[in-house]
Amino acid sequence: MYAVEMEHVSKKFGDFIAVKDLSLKIPRGAMFGLLGPNGAGKTTSIRMMLDIIIPDEGKVVVLGKTLDETTKPKIGYLPEDRGLYPKMKVGEALEFFAEIKGVARSAAPKLLDRWLAKFELSDWKNKKVEQLSKGMQQKIQFIVTVVHDPDLIILDEPFSGLDPINTKLVKDIMLELRAEGKTIIFSTHRMEQVEMICDEICLINKGQAVLQGRLQDIKRQYGKNTILLDYEGTVGFLQGSPEIEKIDDYGRSAEIRLKDKADAQEVLKRLTGRVRVNKFEIQEPSLNTIFIEKVGRSEQ
């Protein structure tokens, strides 16, 4: 059973092809990461899942059927470009959004109070939206997304603009929601978050899926051919070593990609005595590296 199925979906805006023959299956209950560089077609794909825009070709099935008015209340959506009515009071704005999402008027106040308390925003209920800080507005927006208890939650860049404390808060709530059996789809550029919380990913570039599947499976394909190194000193001398394919040097840590069948121990030997090694771990490549590689390759 899938939460979202897209079959050979294409969307053009004038001459610009935003999404091209994209097929996607997102299982129910998954924490699904939708990745891709800017302008890859993530937002267009999401908008098609939400029936905000209609695909030129292909089929989109959400929660088992083609979208209609009965499905919409079962979806929660946090758009990338956040927006609320600045002149409205927080409580009124939330009630408005809850109402268009089909929450009964009698049930709304209780639900809203619970969520406002969860985000520590109860004192702000009667303030105008424009009086809130940007971070608070983001949290209000998150409440708008989940207040009607949707089965499918689609978050476009949920962490952008949040400080570490609020990032953790939102992440914890996402995990809570998943534990309740909800399907969560989110798009992001931040690979470390994807790596930590996603079960499945789809990497989109230029409107096409270039990589798709369970995160573990994808990583396994690449094999343990990467050294994650924490060090003190400089590792520039490693450049050009016969067993090394590529180095991503971050100054105090580095990701070293080995050539086929090369032995990591050879690299360790080169390092000893020249730099202080704090961590030397043989791993699958990070999602970041895979991302850059995949997107870089399709650029050529």
Next chain:
Amino acid sequence: MRKIWTIIKREYLQHVRTKGFIIGTILGPILMIGIMVIPVLLMVGSGGEKSTLAVVDGTREIQADFAAKLSEFKMGDGSAKYVLVDIAPSADSPAQKKELGQRIMAGTYTGYIFIPADVLTGGTAEYASRHTSDFDGIKVLNQALNSVVVGKRLKTEGLDPSKIAEYTKPVRLDTIKVSEKGQERDTGGSFIVSYILVMILYMTMFFYGAMILRGVIEEKTNRVVEIVLSSLRPFQLMMGKILGIALVGLTQYTVWALFGFLSSKYGGSVIGAIAPSAKSSGLAIASIPPYVFIYFVVFFLLGFFLYATLYAAVGSAVNNEKEAQQLLFPVTMSLVIPILMMQYVMKSPNSSLSVILSLVPFFAPMLMLQRITIIMPPIAQVAGSIALMIITTIGMVWLTGKIYRVGILMYGKKPSLPEILKWVRYK
């Protein structure tokens, strides 16, 4: 349907609660009444300034009668408005005028009136003052002088002086409006009513159109629209917004109509109580047949929906109000053309040009209403214009709905008109 209702409710409450709306709704009519009433009260109440006039009477027989005529004019406190100083004419008129001019400059006299010796046979009198733009005041002097001179002339012809007023009585021409209700005197009321109603329609369409435009742009630039659209169709959002603002307009009209009703019912007697003389001065408020108001509401609603869809479509296509100006040009033009044609339609409401213009859906709200207020046109024409407007509005709702749906999610470069028309074909 419940979702559209939620949109309507939000739209309505958000606008009705703003200070601007409350002030505009309540202060608007007070201001309008003020503008109409205050000048009347000022004119009637104060009686103007006191004048000291030097009268140089070349004939030596006019001055006394002239003074008697002017003594009828009193100041607010009952004292005479005109104080006349009789000055004997000298042989050297230019020198005398020059001297009087200096006295005026010095403030001794407000002005002088120079009546030449040949005034009874067609000579021209002169009035000199520092202040020559008080036309009503000058008219009073002129009329007084005129009646004295004409009286003298008739007397020299041997006519009975006591009957002079009768002989010289001007003919009054009363205007009578013939309608289904019979015949009634019209003191220019139907002109004023028609003008005011059409202008109100024109201004509110502009005003509420701009309100829709601003609302759509606001939702677009705030990016609220995306969340809303994940819950309902773009068409529902657009219609909800338009209906909500239509209700705002109707609310405002209802308050204004109440004011209008009260002031037409009691306004006259209030003014009459404050200044009895004003009542007779043509302020009688014309009686407006009730069907005019029904047509007014019908044409307001039809015109509003027609223009609202256009404003919504333009708002959806642009990123800010500045960008909207250019695209709004055709919309603004079709609102302004009927206003430019008003004078013509007023003069010949049943000419074929008037009939055609009043049938064009974009002009009909203003011009057909105007025709209705002047002479009730054949019912077929009224029905025709309403039918044409309904058809056009349905067509525009369909067309602009398609533009809105695409435009509302398009950011960045301002689209050209051909590009916008291309959106209509998008799936």
